[in-house]
Amino acid sequence: MRTRSAAETVQIDVFTLFPQWFEWFRSQRHVRNALVGGSSVECVDIRAHTPLAGGQVDDVPFGGGAGMLLRVDVLDSALSAHYGVDSTQLRAERRVIALAPVGRGLDEQLAAELASEPALTLLCGRYEGFDERIIEHLCSDVISIGPYVLSGGELAAMVVCDAVLRKLPGVLGDERSALEESFSAALKGAPEYPHYTRPADYRGWRVPAVLLSGHHAEIERWRHERSLERGARADGGGQG
Ligand code: ADE
Numbered sequence: 001m002r003t004r005s006a007a008e009t010v011q012i013d014v015f016t017l018f019p020q021w022f023e024w025f026r027s028q029r030h031v032r033n034a035l036v037g038g039s040s041v042e043c044v045d046i047r048a049h050t051p052l053a054g055g056q057v058d059d060v061p062f063g064g065g066a067g068m069l070l071r072v073d074v075l076d077s078a079l080s081a082h083y084g085v086d087s088t089q090l091r092a093e094r095r096v097i098a099l100a101p102v103g104r105g106l107d108e109q110l111a112a113e114l115a116s117e118p119a120l121t122l123l124c125g126r127y128e129g130f131d132e133r134i135i136e137h138l139c140s141d142v143i144s145i146g147p148y149v150l151s152g153g154e155l156a157a158m159v160v161c162d163a164v165l166r167k168l169p170g171v172l173g174d175e176r177s178a179l180e181e182s183f184s185a186a187l188k189g190a191p192e193y194p195h196y197t198r199p200a201d202y203r204g205w206r207v208p209a210v211l212l213s214g215h216h217a218e219i220e221r222w223r224h225e226r227s228l229e230r231g232a233r234a235d236g237g238g239q240g
Contacts, residue, residue, distance in 0.1 A: 006115040006167040009038040014157050015078055016124040017057060019043035021154045025161070030172060034165040041161055046070075049078035058127055067128030075123065075134050091140040094119040098135050099153030099160070103142030108183035110143070111163035122160060124153030190231035193223035 014022060022043050025031060031041065047055050051073065058068035079087035079096075090096055095117055104110060114120060123130070123139065135142055145156040165171050182192040196207040210222045 006112070006169065007118055008169060009034075009040075010115065010117060010164060010168065011040045011042075011119040012122065012161055012164070013042050013044055013082070013120070014122045014124065014154075014161075015044045015046050015075065015082075016152075016154055016157070017046050017126050018124075018152070018154055019045045022158070025158050031161070031165060034168055034171045037168065037170050039165060039168060041165075044078060044082050046074060046078045049081045050074045051077050061128065065128075068126075069128050069131050070125050070134065072131040072133040072137075075130075075138065079121075079138060087138050090121070091138065094121055095141055096121045096123065096139045097141045097143050097160070098123045098125065098130055098139045099145070099156040100125060100129055100135075100142050101144050101147065101149045103144040105147075106143055106145050106160060106163065108163075108189075111160075112167060114160065115164045115167035120164070122153070122157040124157050126152040187227050190227045191234060193226040193230070 016022070022041065026035065026041055035041070047057050050057050052071075057070060057074045059071050061067070061069055076087050079090060083090055085093075095114065097120060099122060123134070143156070143160060145159045150156060181187075183189055184192075196211060200207045200212060208222065210218050213219070
C-alpha cells in the first residue's frame with residue numbers, strides 16, 4: 001500500500017446549511033487536540049451567502065423528479081465570498097470536495113492522501129444533492145463514505161474530518177494507535193488484530209493465553225496471523 005505522511009496541520013472549511021451540527025464534533029477531545037495543535041475545522045453557512053431572496057439555496061430539478069438541488073449560483077457566491085477569488089480558481093489551490101453518495105469511496109489511502117494536504121474545502125449537499133455544474137466547475141473531488149444515501153453531506157464531512165485529523169501528529173493520545181491500526185501500512189493494509197483488556201477471564205471468556213505470556217515475538221506472530229486471517233475472511237465476504 002502506498003503511504004503518504006500526514007501534514008502537521010490541516011485547515012478544513014466545511015460549507016454547510018447546518019453549521020451548528022459541527023459544534024458537537026468540534027468539542028470532541030481528539031478534534032480539540034487537533035484544533036489546539038493548529039488545525040482548523042471552520043464552518044461556512046451557505047445560506048448566509050445566498051444572493052437569492054428569502055434565503056433560498058435550492059431548487060427543483062429541470063426535467064422533473066423528486067427532491068431539491070443545491071443551486072450552483074448559491075455555492076458559487078458562498079465560495080467566492082469566503083475566499084475572495086473566483087470560485088473556479090479555487091480547486092487549483094486546494095482540494096474542493098463535494099460529499100455525495102456517488103463518488104470516490106473513502107478508505108485509509110484516501111484519508112492519508114487528504115491528511116497530507118494543507119487545506120481542504122468540504123461541500124455538504126442537502127436534499128437530492130448538488131446541481132451537477134457545482135461538481136463539474138467548482139470541485140476537484142467527489143467523495144462518498146459508502147454506498148448508501150444520507151440526508152445530507154454533514155455526517156459524511158464529519159467522517160472525512162475524523163479520518164483525516166486522527167492522522168495528524170499529537171491528535172490521538174498514543175501515536176502508536178494510528179500507526180498500527182486496521183488497513184495501516186504497518187499491517188500491510190490488512191485489518192487490525194483483535195484486542196483484549198482486563199479482566200483476563202470474564203464468565204469463562206478467556207483472553208488468548210499468548211497475550212498474557214509476555215513473549216513479545218510470539219505475541220507479534222499471533223497478532224500478524226490474526227490480522228491475515230481477518231483479511232482473508234473480509235475478502236471472502238465474511239466478517240471483517
Ligand atoms: N451525501 C449523501 N449520502 C452520502 C454518502 N453516502 N457519502 C457522502 N456524502 C453523502
